[in-house]
Amino acid sequence: MAELTLLEAVNLALARALEDDPDVVLIGQDIGVNGGVFRATGGLLARFGEQRVRDTPLAETVIAASAVGMAVQGMKPVAEIQFAGFMYSCFDQLINHAGRLRTRTRGRLSCPMVLRTPVGGGIHAPEHHSESPEGWLSHIPGIKVVTPASPASAYGLLLAAIRDPDPVVFLEPTRLYRLLKEPVEDDGVALPLGRAFVRREGTDISLIGWGAALVEVGQAAQTLAEQGVSAEVIDVASLRPLDSETILASVKKTGRCLIVHEAPRLYGAGAEIAAQIASEALMSLVAPVGRLAGYDTVMPLARLEDDYLPSAARIVDAALGLMAYR
Numbered sequence: 001m002a003e004l005t006l007l008e009a010v011n012l013a014l015a016r017a018l019e020d021d022p023d024v025v026l027i028g029q030d031i032g033v034n035g036g037v038f039r040a041t042g043g044l045l046a047r048f049g050e051q052r053v054r055d056t057p058l059a060e061t062v063i064a065a066s067a068v069g070m071a072v073q074g075m076k077p078v079a080e081i082q083f084a085g086f087m088y089s090c091f092d093q094l095i096n097h098a099g100r101l102r103t104r105t106r107g108r109l110s111c112p113m114v115l116r117t118p119v120g121g122g123i124h125a126p127e128h129h130s131e132s133p134e135g136w137l138s139h140i141p142g143i144k145v146v147t148p149a150s151p152a153s154a155y156g157l158l159l160a161a162i163r164d165p166d167p168v169v170f171l172e173p174t175r176l177y178r179l180l181k182e183p184v185e186d187d188g189v190a191l192p193l194g195r196a197f198v199r200r201e202g203t204d205i206s207l208i209g210w211g212a213a214l215v216e217v218g219q220a221a222q223t224l225a226e227q228g229v230s231a232e233v234i235d236v237a238s239l240r241p242l243d244s245e246t247i248l249a250s251v252k253k254t255g256r257c258l259i260v261h262e263a264p265r266l267y268g269a270g271a272e273i274a275a276q277i278a279s280e281a282l283m284s285l286v287a288p289v290g291r292l293a294g295y296d297t298v299m300p301l302a303r304l305e306d307d308y309l310p311s312a313a314r315i316v317d318a319a320l321g322l323m324a325y326r
Contacts, residue, residue: 003185007132007152007177009038010116012156012186014078018048020188021076024162027054028063028080028116031296037082038177053284059183061102063088064115068097069115078162081117081266084171085128085193090115091136099142114158119147120212120262121294121309122175124302130174132263134210137169138240138272144193145239147171149214151182153237156191161192179318180215196243202232205319208273209260210236213310217260220315229323244276251281256322258290260310265293287325292318296306 018023026041034264036044045053056063060081067077081087094115101111137145146161146168148154151295154172162169177184199219209217214235219247221231236242251257257277259270274289283314292310299306 001010001183001185002053003181004151005150005171005178005181006104006148006172007040008037010158010172011042011044011186011214011236014041015047016186016188017078017159017162018052019043023074024076024078024269025052025054025070026078026080027056027066029056029058029082030082030262031055031071036080036176040116040172041080043295055271061093064093068093068111068113071098071111072101072109075305076112076162078114078116079082081115083125083129084119084131084133085213085284087115087133089120094137094143094167094169099140102142102166111167112165112172114170116170116182116240118160118174118177119171120173120175121299121305122212123306125174127298127301130305132294134171134239134269135269137261138269142166142302144168144195144239146193147170147173147211147239149173149176149211149235152178152184153191153235155184156189157193157237160190162195164193168193171211177213183219186307194241194243195236196234196237196246197235198246199235200231200233202229202230202254202256205256205258205322206234207258207260207315207319208234208236208247208250210237210239211262213260213262216310216315217310219312220319223312223316224319227320229287229319231319236273238256242273244280247273248277248281251277252284255286256325258292258315258322260292260315262294262309264296265291266296287322290318290322
């Protein structure tokens with residue numbers, strides 16, 4: 001079994017989807033000849049041809065609109081937006097067309113498209129290259145929002161997204177593209193959408209996060225273990241649909257929870273999770289629901305980026321603060 005980066009796992013899943021299903025088509029700026037801005041689609045044009053791997057102009061609205069149109073006609077487009085900060089012009093297509101097609105047509109039509117884009121900070125990129133829009137996207141009815149936290153989950157979740165009959169926005173943590181490797185088997189097996197994963201068992205506190213934040217969450221869990229605190233790590237993976245059952249089961253077991261994400265705290269996806277915990281697991285809590293997130297500002301440029309992102313040290317401090325409640 002090959003050891004792959006998350007980027008290589010994305011490429012492998014795309015190749016598998018193209019191989020298995022003739023209706024799958026990739027579109028996006030520079031995804032063909034250049035293999036994409038991060039090379040996620042490298043080699044696929046040569047292998048599958050320009051009818052399956054199509055370069056587009058620098059026009060995000062057109063990319064999203066084309067994907068909607070292709071999906072309506074029975075194809076399964078996988079569109080790439082080079083950075084999440086460039087996808088805001090796609091919201092019209094996502095909100096007014098992709099997300100509504102099934103209900104608008106009373107189930108007669110669906111929109112089996114995937115919109116892939118790199119998200120999050122940590123690569124010292126310019127403005128608009130490090131956005132965390134999962135909260136905005138998760139608020140759109142009819143859209144699934146998925147973000148992997150490892151190479152293996154990227155492979156399985158992307159295959160599931162491509163096979164899903166409804167639109168999926170697939171958020172790929174840019175910081176993880178080449179950060180780590182793990183064994184990934186090209187077996188064509190998809191992971192379920194709408195399912196959270198328990199990455200580490202624990203009994204004292206639940207650390208809940210998604211995407212790149214899971215790196216620091218995992219480091220914090222190890223540090224806490226060395227201090228005698230058993231932390232359970234929950235990888236949310238699908239922001240919508242949200243696996244409330246797994247999250248609530250963990251919090252009811254530990255009695256404490258800390259939600260960690262890179263997006264600004266105000267109106268972030270963590271607020272919805274916190275509200276559900278307060279509503280459904282209040283009597284199990286022995287401490288307030290904690291949230292540790294990015295600050296309520298745009299992602300800063302390189303010099304302040306590390307101060308903005310939740311670090312393992314900040315996660316440990318916040319978790320120990322919750323452990324102090326008795």
